[in-house]
Amino acid sequence: MPKISRGKKKAPKPFWQSGSFIFCASVVVLSIILTLEPVAVMVDDYFGTTTSNRALQQQHRRLGGMNEAAERHCQENPGTCTEAPEDIHTSFQVHLINKSVYRADIHWDNDSTGQVISNIEAGASLDLTVFPANxxxxxxxxxxxxxxxxxxNRxxxxxxxxxxxxxxxxxxxxxxxxxxxxxxDKACQDYAKAGKCWEQPGxxxxxxxxxxxxxxxxxxAARLIDGSVRCTKENMNITEPVWKPGDLDALFTKWANDPEFxxxxxxxxxSPDQFxxxxxxxxxxxxFDNFFxxxxxxxxxxxxxxxxxxxxxxxxxxxxxxxMEMVTSTTRTSSNAWCIGDCQQLPGVRTMTKRIEQVTGIEEKNYEPFQVLEYQDKQFYKMHHDSEGRDPKPPGNRxxxxxxxxxxxxxxxxxxxxKLGIYVKPKLGRALVWPSVRNESPDFWDDRMYHEAMPVVRGEKYAAxxxxxxxxxxxxxxxxxxxxFA
Ligand SMILES: O=C(O)CCC(=O)C(=O)O
Ligand SMILES: [Fe+2]
Structure with missing residues (x-):
């Protein structure tokens, strides 16, 4: 299912609710019960040849109700539960070579918008385990x-x-x-017929x-497909920026001094009182040590x-x-999720955003959806800046x-x-707030605001x-x- 930006849309029926999947899952479960040894061997074989697919795994988990053994089989063998093979043993291996200059994603064609099962570097080759009709x-x-x-041209x-x-x-x-x-092919026709072109134009x-x-x-659409035509500030109705010079200082000063905070x-x-x-x-x-x-x-x-x-x-x-191409980060080993769709509607998420609107005086329309972060043992995010010099995209700088x-x-x-020698310890309920731009020029970054997340040594870290x-x-x-489109 595509992540159509921020709106809600009726999801196509996922394949694991289809008759063919239920059949496939039953075959897996039965095989495991009846012939534990061969199935276990087969699953072991797969480990070496396929890339586990976290997205697929998470979708399964989210939908729940799936037999654990079947779930594991389907996770570890991406693409294998797409059709009901007569016999689970009919899976086979094929070889893929990438001679192009592009790093490529391989999508299982689920007759919808596809599901990434693996990726392959330029010049590399890969074994894939597949079923007939995949x-x-x-x-x-x-x-x-x-x-x-x-x-x-195909x-x-x-x-x-x-x-x-x-x-x-x-x-x-x-x-x-x-x-x-x-x-x-089919998904585009279906969505366009259902009026999604205006609902989710991007x-x-x-x-x-x-x-x-x-x-x-x-x-x-043929004209607007060109990002430089579609994404002008005029087309996006971008007029007044939310901060003028001086607003940044005024806001932080208020937070530091006003009794209401x-x-x-x-x-x-x-603060600028220090030199x-x-x-x-x-x-x-x-x-704000007691913010939520x-x-x-x-x-x-x-x-x-x-x-x-x-x-x-x-x-x-x-x-x-x-x-923008999404590139797996090497400077950042954590996991993250974008809080869009149902997540955005959760009462606790709504109250949090409302509170931030109140204290900043800036409306939600200027916010990216929450990005929720999960750091397990030893995970980190190396030094970076949250903004860039001058961000030319319509929303401007963070x-x-x-x-x-x-x-x-x-x-x-x-x-x-x-650059500031400041360390902040994670503490449940604490909000850490900093500007990425300068008080006198809110459309330009403040290059002193580089920061990093130190590795988690013991425990887990959740943040947003x-x-x-x-x-x-x-x-x-x-x-x-x-x-x-997050
Ligand atoms: O986890 C942290 O402490 C900082 C994370 C961060 O800087 C980011 O996600 O941009
Ligand atoms: Fe950051």
Whole structure:
């Protein structure tokens, strides 16, 4: 199911609720009960040859009710529960070689929007375990932009039929020159017919341009597919930024001094009253040590689980359609989930956002959805900045980070501001707040605000980011103009 930005949409029936899946799951369970030894051997075999698929696993877990053994089999053998094979032993291995210059994702074609089962580096090869009738398609890594066979001008697809087959992503495979195409045949037609092109224009234009042209011609998807045409500030109605010079200082000063904020236990860790070695005023960093309840923290953690925690990614290059490639991060080993859809509606999540709106005076439309973070043993996030010099995208720079510690951590997991020498210990209920821009120029970053998450030494760390932008974020996000569809 696609992550259509921030809105709600009726999900297509997942495959594990289909008759064929139930049949498949029953076969797995029965095989395990009746012939424990061979099935165990077979599953062991699979471990070495397939990449476990966390997203799939989490979807299964979220939906619940699935037999544990069947669930494990299907998780560890991505793509194997798509069709009802007559006999579970009919699975077989095929070989995939990537001669292209692109790192590619392999999607199991589920007749919807596909399910990533593995990825393959440029120049690498891979063994895949598949079942008869499984179909696959290939995209650039991290976005669903299909790789095409340029000679045939067709998306690259493969449909294994026998053991040992080798499939090749050719040297000159590349995204199609024609950008106004449907990335998914049936799903695009179905969504466009159901009026989704206007409901979720960004996702639909980028993924289903051809169908939007056909079913909602007045949207003019063929023109808007070009990110530089679609995402202008004029089109996005971006007018007044939420902060003018001086507003940043005024807000933090109020937090530090006004009695109405005492209930949140403000604690100033750095402020312009202090001076650095060059005699320059220091930036603001503040904690509110009693900002939210345990129930609210739990709501965000649960919401994160509902949305599905995935290994954290960074944003990579932007393509012509305005999508940013998601690149698995090496500087960040944690997992995160975007609190969208049902998560966003949880009462504890609503009250948290409302409180942040109240204390900042900035409306929710300028916020990214909560990003919930999960750090297990030894996981970290190396030094980085939450914003960039001058962010040219319509929402503009992230101006403020509201960072919420959703758990206590036995040891480690501090947030360190590398240039300021400040360490903040995780504590349930504590909010750490800092600006990413300068008081005198809120559209430009403050390069002193580099920070990092120290490795968790003992225990687990849960936390959440609420990033606030200078301009409206919600509108540009709906139109696919923020670089991603989270
Ligand atoms: O986990 C932390 O302490 C900081 C995380 C962070 O900086 C981020 O997610 O951008
Ligand atoms: Fe950060």
């Amino acid at each position: 179909k696959f398609f290939i995209t650039r890594h991290g976005v669903k932009e299909g790789l095409f066979d340029p000679l045939a 998306p690259l697809r493969f449909e294994p039929t026998k053991v040992g087959q080798t499939f090749v992503i050719p040297e000159n495979a590349a995204p199609s020159d024609d950008k106004c195409i449907d990335r998914f 996702w639909m234009i980028v993924h289903c341009c051809q169908s939007c042209n056909e079913y909602s011609p007045e949207l003019d 005492k209930q949140f236990q403000p604690n100033v860790l750095s 650095d070695a060059n005699g320059l005023p220091q930036p603001w960093v503040i904690t 309840s345990q129930e609210e923290a739990q709501a965000l953690i649960e919401g994160g689980r509902m949305a599905g925690f995935d290994r954290s990614t960074n944003q990579g290059k932007t393509n012509d359609q305005g999508e 101006i403020l980070t509201f960072f919420l510690y959703l758990s206590n951590v036995e040891e480690g997991g501090e947030t360190q501001f590398n 980011n609420h990033w606030i932008h200078l301009n409206d974020y919600e509108g540009p996000n709906r139109w696919g103009c923020t670089g991603s």
